[in-house]
Amino acid sequence: xxxxxxxxxxxxxxxxxxxxxxxxxxTVLSSYYINRQVSSVGDRWQEFREGPAKKVAIxxxxxxxxxxxxxxxxxxxxxxxxxxxxxxxxSLDILNITALLTSYQNIxxxxxxxxxxxxxxxxxxxxxxxxxxAEKMAGEGRTSKEIDAVVHxxxxxxxxxxxxxxGELEQAYADEGxxxxxxxxxxxxTSNTVFIASLVLAFGSIGFTLWFMYLRVLAPIRVLxxxxxxxxxxxxxxPVPGTMRDDEIGDMARTVEVFRNVIVERKSFEASLIESRxxxxxxxxxxxxxxxxxxxxLRTPLNGIIGLSEVIRxxxxxxxxxxxxxxxxxxxxxxxxxxLAVVQNILDVSEIxxxxxxxxxxxxxxxxxxxxxxxxxxxxxxxxxxxxRNHADPxxxxxxxxxxxxxxxxNNVLTNAVxxxxxxxxxxxxxFFEEGGTLAISITDTGIGMARDAINEALSPFGQVNxxxxxxxxxxxxxxxxxxxxxxxxxxxxxxxxxxxxxxxVTVILPKExxxxxx
Amino acid sequence: MAxxxxxxxxxxxxxxxxxxxxxxxxxxxxxxxxxxTNINRTVIECVNLTVKDTTIVSGVKAMATKKFTGxxxxxxxxxxxxxxxxxxxxxxxxxxxxTLQAIAPESMTTPxxxxxxxxKILASSVEWIIGNTDSSHLVAGYFVRHTFKDKTPxxxxxxxxxxxxxxxxxxxxxxLATQSGEGSGQ
Numbered sequence: 001x002x003x004x005x006x007x008x009x010x011x012x013x014x015x016x017x018x019x020x021x022x023x024x025x026x027t028v029l030s031s032y033y034i035n036r037q038v039s040s041v042g043d044r045w046q047e048f049r050e051g052p053a054k055k056v057a058i059x060x061x062x063x064x065x066x067x068x069x070x071x072x073x074x075x076x077x078x079x080x081x082x083x084x085x086x087x088x089x090x091s092l093d094i095l096n097i098t099a100l101l102t103s104y105q106n107i108x109x110x111x112x113x114x115x116x117x118x119x120x121x122x123x124x125x126x127x128x129x130x131x132x133x134a135e136k137m138a139g140e141g142r143t144s145k146e147i148d149a150v151v152h153x154x155x156x157x158x159x160x161x162x163x164x165x166x167g168e169l170e171q172a173y174a175d176e177g178x179x180x181x182x183x184x185x186x187x188x189x190t191s192n193t194v195f196i197a198s199l200v201l202a203f204g205s206i207g208f209t210l211w212f213m214y215l216r217v218l219a220p221i222r223v224l225x226x227x228x229x230x231x232x233x234x235x236x237x238x239p240v241p242g243t244m245r246d247d248e249i250g251d252m253a254r255t256v257e258v259f260r261n262v263i264v265e266r267k268s269f270e271a272s273l274i275e276s277r278x279x280x281x282x283x284x285x286x287x288x289x290x291x292x293x294x295x296x297x298l299r300t301p302l303n304g305i306i307g308l309s310e311v312i313r314x315x316x317x318x319x320x321x322x323x324x325x326x327x328x329x330x331x332x333x334x335x336x337x338x339x340l341a342v343v344q345n346i347l348d349v350s351e352i353x354x355x356x357x358x359x360x361x362x363x364x365x366x367x368x369x370x371x372x373x374x375x376x377x378x379x380x381x382x383x384x385x386x387x388x389r390n391h392a393d394p395x396x397x398x399x400x401x402x403x404x405x406x407x408x409x410x411n412n413v414l415t416n417a418v419x420x421x422x423x424x425x426x427x428x429x430x431x432f433f434e435e436g437g438t439l440a441i442s443i444t445d446t447g448i449g450m451a452r453d454a455i456n457e458a459l460s461p462f463g464q465v466n467x468x469x470x471x472x473x474x475x476x477x478x479x480x481x482x483x484x485x486x487x488x489x490x491x492x493x494x495x496x497x498x499x500x501x502x503x504x505x506v507t508v509i510l511p512k513e514x515x516x517x518x519x
Numbered sequence: 520m521a522x523x524x525x526x527x528x529x530x531x532x533x534x535x536x537x538x539x540x541x542x543x544x545x546x547x548x549x550x551x552x553x554x555x556t557n558i559n560r561t562v563i564e565c566v567n568l569t570v571k572d573t574t575i576v577s578g579v580k581a582m583a584t585k586k587f588t589g590x591x592x593x594x595x596x597x598x599x600x601x602x603x604x605x606x607x608x609x610x611x612x613x614x615x616x617x618t619l620q621a622i623a624p625e626s627m628t629t630p631x632x633x634x635x636x637x638x639k640i641l642a643s644s645v646e647w648i649i650g651n652t653d654s655s656h657l658v659a660g661y662f663v664r665h666t667f668k669d670k671t672p673x674x675x676x677x678x679x680x681x682x683x684x685x686x687x688x689x690x691x692x693x694x695l696a697t698q699s700g701e702g703s704g705q
Contacts, residue, residue, distance in 0.1 A: 084649050084658060088642060091662030095554075095638045098664060099546055099631070106545025125664075132659040139655045 030194035037187035082138040116161035309333040345478040359402040392431035398516040420447035437512035450498040553665040555678035561644035584677040593624035
């Protein structure tokens, strides 16, 4: 039993779908998370640009505005050169430094930066006042040395403040860099974790799906398929696997089992049929054997009766003194002969039924065979004033056939024609090639004929029809049946067309292959 | 030259206040108000130096600010540029080159823009005074950094308007600056 056998395929399919959907959802969520992390790094970078980076830019301008070429430089030039244009320059520098400091403060200040800014602002105020004093003293004609002694501004504090700001910015740079690095590392870790988790989940899902498909679907279907193949070969010895499953494959297995049961029942039925057939064949063989033995046992005394009756009829040992004896001995001879023919027919039918008849084929002149048969019947026909008209070519055609059986065929047909034709009737023989090359020999009489539904009966064993109608004619009812079988053994067809009281036409059709080309 | 230095720093500040940073430098109308207080002083000094008629000088000094409301930095800048043009007229007469008006008023104009242009006008006017006085005439006082709070663009506009009216009054009543003009433009 599979560990998942309690689940139906549909349920498991839903579970697999849910796992895959979860995987897809996790992928989307992780992508969203990573995107957010990257956005966060971007925001950090933007804040950095608007914070420390901007401060650095302002600080650079501040250094320029304060240092060489800047406010302090212009202030010193004012003292040394006492030129008022340096008042203008230094004062403008102070205005711009004020703007830069304001901008810097607006970005945001730490405590240290605030203290440094206050120092710088106070230094600016000192320079502002110093410029005014220096201007006044220069106007009064004081020397540069005198002015410098009065207006000297100590820049150490301002330099310390600038260094403090630079230090603060460096720290801010380091802190921000550390934060960004931390964020990037965290993003990397998360993305790696998500990547590995996704891989595990993806391969897990695929593996689980394949395992499930193999264990619960493919393997059972393969086993079921093999079982179906065995059943199609009518091998029902093994039970159908999977019929206990409570899922779709179980449904299939139970359906297959229905077919298997049908096969089992059919095999049982067929076995009984075979048994019945074998029983019937055994009975038939016993019957055939009995008939063959019986015929053999009958022919021996019949030959004695016929032979001795001929000796008596011929008067070999002296004439019969009484005509009645002659009449009786003729009757004995005819009855014996008829009985011998009947026995011979029965023997033939037995041989045919036991499939022991084999054709001994050779070239046969069909015209000659028909002539011989007519010669045999000529005396009887003449006695009854029956006209025998042979329209077939007496010299041919030549055919491949068993001469004895071919003779038996035409002898039976012609004998029947004469036998069932009233005195003064006609029997005619015609021979012609049909379209397609087959050879047809038809024997037509003007006898008592048969009804349409009686023809098939006449072609079956012991089927001499309408005993009442044929009552005055002797026969076992085997002749036409034997004729049909012998024609068919030659690959031909026996056709019978008849009308009651008008006559019968029997046509023997031999296939083209039987005809020997005269050329 | 002082103005070149001013323009360099102004360009730096303009870059810092540009859209790329998406952050105004934070200079307020109060800072601009301080500058125009000083510019008005330079205007009075200019009238003192150039107009002999004391009545006119008294009239200029007596002029007071008007009340304005709803003004925007762009309005202030537009009027400041007009005053700058008047100063350029005087500068040309004194053989000083006119200042360049490097910025035009627009909807995005900020107080920082106005501050930078105004500091240039102050420098221009003080330079004119230096050029027209001797060393005994003190100019450092025109750069005093006043501390104002909570001034609005309308307040600044009133001061700019006062400076403009004072200069125009002097021009109209003293024959000062017979050649009117507004500088060389942008």
